[in-house]
Amino acid sequence: MKRTNKHSVLSNILLIIVLISVVFPFLWVLVSSFKNEADIINYPPKMFAGHYTLANYVDIWKTIPMTRYIINTMIYAVGVCVISITLDSFSGYALARMRFRGRTFFYYVVMVTMFIPFAITMIPLFMELSEFGMINTYPGLIIPHATTAFGIFMMRSFFVGLPEDLAEAARLDGLNEFQIYFRIMLPLAKPQLITLAIFSLMGSWNDLLYPMLMTTDQSMRTLAAGLALIGGQHITYYGPVMAGTIISMLPLFIIYMFAQKYFIQGSAMSGMKE
Amino acid sequence: MENTSRWSRIKTYWNQPKHVGYLFILPSLIALLIFAFIPVVIGLGMSFFDVNIFFNGTKFVGLQNFVHFFSDTRAVNSIWHTVYFTVLETPVQILVGVLCAAALARNTRFNRFCRSTFYIPVVCSLTAIGLVFNMLLDPNIGLFPHLLKEIGMTSPDFFGDAHWAMPTIAFLTVWKSFGVTMIIMLTAVQAISPSLYESAEMDGASRMQQFFHVTIPQCVPALGFCVLTNLTGSMQVFDQIFVTTGGGPNFKTESTVQYIYNRGFAAPYELGYASTVATVLFVIIAILAVGSNLYMTHKENQMR
Numbered sequence: 187m188k189r190t191n192k193h194s195v196l197s198n199i200l201l202i203i204v205l206i207s208v209v210f211p212f213l214w215v216l217v218s219s220f221k222n223e224a225d226i227i228n229y230p231p232k233m234f235a236g237h238y239t240l241a242n243y244v245d246i247w248k249t250i251p252m253t254r255y256i257i258n259t260m261i262y263a264v265g266v267c268v269i270s271i272t273l274d275s276f277s278g279y280a281l282a283r284m285r286f287r288g289r290t291f292f293y294y295v296v297m298v299t300m301f302i303p304f305a306i307t308m309i310p311l312f313m314e315l316s317e318f319g320m321i322n323t324y325p326g327l328i329i330p331h332a333t334t335a336f337g338i339f340m341m342r343s344f345f346v347g348l349p350e351d352l353a354e355a356a357r358l359d360g361l362n363e364f365q366i367y368f369r370i371m372l373p374l375a376k377p378q379l380i381t382l383a384i385f386s387l388m389g390s391w392n393d394l395l396y397p398m399l400m401t402t403d404q405s406m407r408t409l410a411a412g413l414a415l416i417g418g419q420h421i422t423y424y425g426p427v428m429a430g431t432i433i434s435m436l437p438l439f440i441i442y443m444f445a446q447k448y449f450i451q452g453s454a455m456s457g458m459k460e
Numbered sequence: 461m462e463n464t465s466r467w468s469r470i471k472t473y474w475n476q477p478k479h480v481g482y483l484f485i486l487p488s489l490i491a492l493l494i495f496a497f498i499p500v501v502i503g504l505g506m507s508f509f510d511v512n513i514f515f516n517g518t519k520f521v522g523l524q525n526f527v528h529f530f531s532d533t534r535a536v537n538s539i540w541h542t543v544y545f546t547v548l549e550t551p552v553q554i555l556v557g558v559l560c561a562a563a564l565a566r567n568t569r570f571n572r573f574c575r576s577t578f579y580i581p582v583v584c585s586l587t588a589i590g591l592v593f594n595m596l597l598d599p600n601i602g603l604f605p606h607l608l609k610e611i612g613m614t615s616p617d618f619f620g621d622a623h624w625a626m627p628t629i630a631f632l633t634v635w636k637s638f639g640v641t642m643i644i645m646l647t648a649v650q651a652i653s654p655s656l657y658e659s660a661e662m663d664g665a666s667r668m669q670q671f672f673h674v675t676i677p678q679c680v681p682a683l684g685f686c687v688l689t690n691l692t693g694s695m696q697v698f699d700q701i702f703v704t705t706g707g708g709p710n711f712k713t714e715s716t717v718q719y720i721y722n723r724g725f726a727a728p729y730e731l732g733y734a735s736t737v738a739t740v741l742f743v744i745i746a747i748l749a750v751g752s753n754l755y756m757t758h759k760e761n762q763m764r
Binding site: 197198200201204205207208209211212214215218226227228229230231273274276277279280281283284285286287289292295296299301302303304305306307308309310311312313314329330331332333335338362363364367388391392393394395399410413414417424427428431434435438439442446449450453454456457 | 471474475476477478479480481482484485487488489491492494495496497498499500502503504506556559560562563564570571574575576577578579580581582583584585586587588590591592593594595596598600601602603606610635639640643644645646647648682685686689692695696698699702703716717720721724725731734735738739741742745749
């Protein structure tokens with residue numbers, strides 16, 4: 187009994203240390219983004235300042251085209267999300283529930299792409315897009331991410347678990363294969379679709395290198411790329427950069443507050459292998 | 461009349477799962493072909509060519525790019541920096557993730573709160589986290605250097621000092637992403653069937669023995685997955701270095717992906733040579749992935 191107590195005290199100490207180190211930087215930056223520049227560069231640094239201001243948020247909008255960046259990021263992230271959950275669930279369903287020749291082969295073909303590092307495809311992707319004239323366009327940002335092996339894998343694992351007679355009954359009722367998919371299967375997969383949608387949104391929203399490569403025009407930049415490019419220039423004005431950082435984190439953070447279990451489920455799913 | 465019957469024949473044909481299945485997977489397969497398989501082939505192929513971003517004067521140079529690679533200190537060093545980062549980051553992330561998963565295994569309210577909080581950095585971008593740490597670790601106004609001075613230690617310039625920069629980048633990466641490892645390991649621990657523990661108990665196994673003979677072997681596949689994804693991810697580190705040190709000081713933290721970026725997408729815009737560097741990295745990642753996979757399968761079989 188004594189040993190379990192010691193164990194739980196130790197683990198609680200560990201947890202509290204981790205908890206503080208995770209939460210504190212966020213609080214610090216959040217509070218700092220409302221301080222004026224004098225308080226930010228004041229030494230020694232203090233958590234709270236005498237007064238607070240929205241100046242940093244105004245400044246970041248003046249320094250970089252924030253509205254443009256936010257719109258670009260939304261179009262990119264939502265576009266990828268909608269197209270990829272559509273295609274991934276199509277493929278996942280077919281690979282799980284339809285018997286056609288070469289099904290296993292195609293499944294392996296899909297899974298292999300999960301192990302292709304972006305490092306090797308980044309230059310060819312750029313060349314393909316410039317060949318198609320799609321650099322600095324929304325389709326150029328979106329279409330290469332139209333489908334993901336992870337999404338197909340995830341949808342397939344869900345559909346594999348459904349009972350066979352579900353589709354059989356529908357076929358007897360005279361529904362065709364597309365109707366079966368849209369009216370019966372897809373509604374059942376709602377939680378998986380949400381999980382995949384959230385993962386896709388998170389991936390695109392936070393992506394840096396890919397959108398940075400595929401856009402050279404300032405007006406096509408995404409939020410992450412825009413912030414990285416001003417933040418990396420070692421400017422001395424932390425206030426506006428912190429305000430921009432907070433803005434960039436806010437949407438996903440809000441979604442996380444309300445849809446936590448889908449985020450966790452997505453991570454958990456990625457670790458499951460058959 | 462002829463038309464309608466042909467139409468209905470087409471409809472019947474495509475309404476059979478064994479035919480319509482191809483229609484369902486076709487869009488994904490086309491996308492993967494164009495944006496995954498063909499790029500790999502182009503990427504490997506381009507490493508034998510002299511190509512620039514303007515596509516003028518393209519010519520086949522055989523192995524010349526690879527010969528150049530080995531005498532290009534910045535390229536070779538970028539590989540070492542990447543390996544150094546991976547060696548620093550992966551074990552620590554796995555360790556922190558596993559420890560947190562172990563500490564959070566029980567379903568108390570406090571534990572659930574910790575789980576959701578530890579996952580918050582995962583939701584944020586590496587860019588944002590990099591910028592946050594830029595400020596917290598700033599040698600002049602940063603909080604952390606100040607705290608170190610308060611307790612009587614001299615604070616290094618975390619991102620400016622060549623010795624500290626890479627460990628600092630590794631630390632912030634662990635801070636950002638240990639939540640993923642934690643969740644995957646938690647899921648693995650909770651998926652262990654209670655009957656395994658019951659039978660171990662009946663065999664007279666102590667708590668310690670149960671941990672080593674039930675918990676660990678059952679979690680090895682998940683652990684293997686974490687190690688594999690972490691290794692391959694770390695070998696492609698870019699975002700956090702780009703926003704914190706930018707590869708400096710003196711290219712001391714320049715990662716391979718960053719070198720590919722600098723070489724191909726900034727002057728001198730040598731896409732061919734950048735592809736050569738990418739090919740070398742690809743081969744290293746492939747060896748690591750296959751190697752760690754084989755090792756893990758071997759371990760799994762050993763434990764059975």
